[in-house]
Amino acid sequence: MDSKKRKYISKFLLMLMVLLVIPSAFNPIYINLAFALLGLVVINKSFDFKSDNKRNFIKSLSTGIFVFLLSVSSAVYKLLFV
Secondary structure (H helix, E strand, C coil): CCHHHHHHHHHHHHHHHHHHHHHHHCCCHHHHHHHHHHHHHHHHHHCCCCCCCHHHHHHHHHHHHHHHHHHHHHHHHHHHHC
16 A cells, blocks of 8 residues: 555544544543544554665554554443443
């Protein structure tokens, strides 16, 4: 995938993130979904580092995966146990 498509995907995910922050005052699950989208944005942006520096690519990719999994697991925990 070229960088132009990744740029459009990042912009789309950021717009969805902003739209999920607004109703998060009524339901806190939406803020976890917004952070999951933030993780997807970081994962998407990490592919820009793939050709430049392998170490930066690995750090960015692992950070994005960590943010995504943490927010999804927090949302699942709140749905099931709270």
